[in-house]
Amino acid sequence: MTPPQDAERVQLPETWNPESISFPLRRDLPSIPGAPKDAAWVWGAEDNVPVITPFAEKYSGTQWDGFRHFAHLPSGTFYNNTKGQDIEGPASNLKCSIHHWAERGIAGRGVLLDFCSYAHAKGLNYDPYDTCSIYYQDLLECGRAQGIDIRPKAQGGDIEIGDILFIRSGWVEAYHSKSPAERAHLGLRGHKEIKFGGLAQEESIIDWLHDCYFAAVAGDSPTFEAWPTKAG
Structure with missing residues (x-):
C-alpha cells in the first residue's frame, strides 16, 4: 500500500x-473467571487477565494483529526478517511496529x-x-x-x-x-x-x-x- x-x-x-470498518464496541460479553469487574471476554475460560486497561475493562470490539504478533517458530523470525531482539531487549527497535499504522492509518x-x-x-x-x-x-x-x-x-x-x-x-x-x-x-x-x-x-x-x-x-x-x- x-x-x-x-x-x-x-x-x-x-x-x-x-469510513472505519471496525465492529461496534460491545459491553454485553461474558467475563472470564477472575477478571476485573465489567472486563470483556478475551479468548476463553482459561485466560488470565493480570493487567487490563480501564478502556479494555468496559468494551470489546475489532482487533488487528500486527507483524509482531506471531513468529515462524523453527527460526524465531517475524515478518520482514524481524527477530525477538528487535522487539525486546537492549537492541529493541521499531521494526515492524504497529505504531506505523497510527502515524498514517490504513x-x-x-x-x-x-x-x-x-x-x-x-x-x-x-x-x-x-x-x-x-x-x-x-x-x-x-x-x-x-x-x-x-x-x-x-x-x-x-x-x-x-x-x-x-x-x-x-x-x-x-x-x-x-x-x-x-x-x-x-x-x-x-x-x-x-x-x-x-x-x-x-x-x-x-x-x-x-x-x-x-x-x-x-x-x-x-x-x-x-x-x-x-x-x-
Whole structure:
C-alpha cells in the first residue's frame, strides 16, 4: 500500500468510502473467571487477565494483529526478517511496529468475499462455530458468484496489489442468532473446546494470499483461519 496506490483509489468516488470498518464496541460479553469487574471476554475460560486497561475493562470490539504478533517458530523470525531482539531487549527497535499504522492509518480498496451468503445460497453445511474450512476453490466459486475473479491482476484476475481482503464467514450472524446464555457458554469454552470456521490451512490458500499481495486481511470470525489449526 503506497501513496501512488492511494491516489488511484480516490479516483473511484463511486466506491471510495474512508469510513472505519471496525465492529461496534460491545459491553454485553461474558467475563472470564477472575477478571476485573465489567472486563470483556478475551479468548476463553482459561485466560488470565493480570493487567487490563480501564478502556479494555468496559468494551470489546475489532482487533488487528500486527507483524509482531506471531513468529515462524523453527527460526524465531517475524515478518520482514524481524527477530525477538528487535522487539525486546537492549537492541529493541521499531521494526515492524504497529505504531506505523497510527502515524498514517490504513485506507485502501476493500474486496469482500461474502462466503456466508454464498454458502446459504448453495445449501452448504457450514457452521462458523465448528472447525469448518473454507478452501481456495470455495473462495474461487464464491467470487464468481459475486462477479469477482479472485486471481491477482498479474494472472488475469481482479485483485490488485495493496487490496484489503474481507471474508464474511457468517460468525457474527451465527452469534446474533443465539441466546445470551448460549453466547456465554460458547464464549467461555476452554482452549481445547474452542472451534471456529475460517480459511483452510492449505497450500492453495497460502499461494493465493502471497501472489495477491494483500495489504491486510480481515474477517468476522475470531480466528480468520479455521480453528483449531492443523498439527504441524
